[in-house]
Amino acid sequence: MRQSIICVIFLLGLAVSFAFAPGCMDSLPKNQVQTDEPAIPEPETGIVAWIDAVNDRDYGIVYDLLPSSKRDGIDREQFIRFNRDNPSPFLASDPVVSDFWIMERKVDGLNATITAGLETTQYAPGRNESSASQTVFFTFDETFEENRWTVWTK
Numbered sequence: 001m002r003q004s005i006i007c008v009i010f011l012l013g014l015a016v017s018f019a020f021a022p023g024c025m026d027s028l029p030k031n032q033v034q035t036d037e038p039a040i041p042e043p044e045t046g047i048v049a050w051i052d053a054v055n056d057r058d059y060g061i062v063y064d065l066l067p068s069s070k071r072d073g074i075d076r077e078q079f080i081r082f083n084r085d086n087p088s089p090f091l092a093s094d095p096v097v098s099d100f101w102i103m104e105r106k107v108d109g110l111n112a113t114i115t116a117g118l119e120t121t122q123y124a125p126g127r128n129e130s131s132a133s134q135t136v137f138f139t140f141d142e143t144f145e146e147n148r149w150t151v152w153t154k
Contacts, residue, residue: 038147040110040144041148041149043105043107043112043114043140043142043144043149044102044114045148045149046065046112046140046142046148046149046150046151047100047114047116047140047142047149047151049061049065049148049149049151050062050065050140050151050153051097051100051118053065054091054095054097055096055097057091059079059080059083059084060076060080062079062083063076063079063080064076065150065151066150066151066152067141067142067143067145067150067151067152068145068150070152090136093122094122094123095118095120095121095122095136096120096121096122096123097118097119097120098119098120098121099118099119100116100117100118100119101116101117102114102115102116103115103116103117103137110143110144110145111141111142111143111144112140112141112142112143112149113139113140113141113142114139114140114142115137115138115139115140116137116138116139116140117135117136117137118135118136118137118138119133119134119135120133120134120135120136121133122134138153138154139153139154140152140153140154141153141154
C-alpha cells in the first residue's frame with residue numbers, strides 16, 4: 001500500500017511537471033543572439049538632407065538623394081551640369097531655406113509623401129545685405145533605399 005501511494009504521488013508530480021513545463025519553456029529566449037533590425041529614421045531626415053544640399057548648391061548630393069528610379073537615364077555629371085546651367089525657378093532665385101514645417105504626412109512602409117512649407121530668405125546683392133523672406137510649398141515623395149530616405153520633389 002505504501003508503495004502504491006508513493007507511485008501515485010510520483011505520477012501526480014510528473015503530471016504537474018508536464019503541465020507547467022510548456023509555460024516555463026515559453027519564457028525562455030528563442031535565440032540567445034538578438035538580431036535587431038536597424039530602426040528606419042523619420043522621413044523628415046530626407047528633407048533635411050535635401051535642404052542642406054540645396055542651401056549649399058551641391059547638385060551632386062541632390063542627385064545622390066534621388067530615388068534610383070529617377071536616376072535612370074541621367075548620370076551624375078549630366079545632372080550637375082544641367083542644374084548649374086538651367087536651375088529651376090526656385091533655385092534661380094537663390095533661396096536659403098532656414099526652416100520647414102510639415103503640412104501633411106503620409107507614410108506607407110518604405111514610402112512617404114510629405115507636403116511641407118519651406119521658409120526661405122533671398123539676399124539682395126549690393127543692397128546692404130537686405131533680405132526678403134517668403135514661404136514656398138513642396139510635396140516630397142520619398143523612398144527608403146540604401147539605409148536612407150531618397151527624395152523627389154513635385
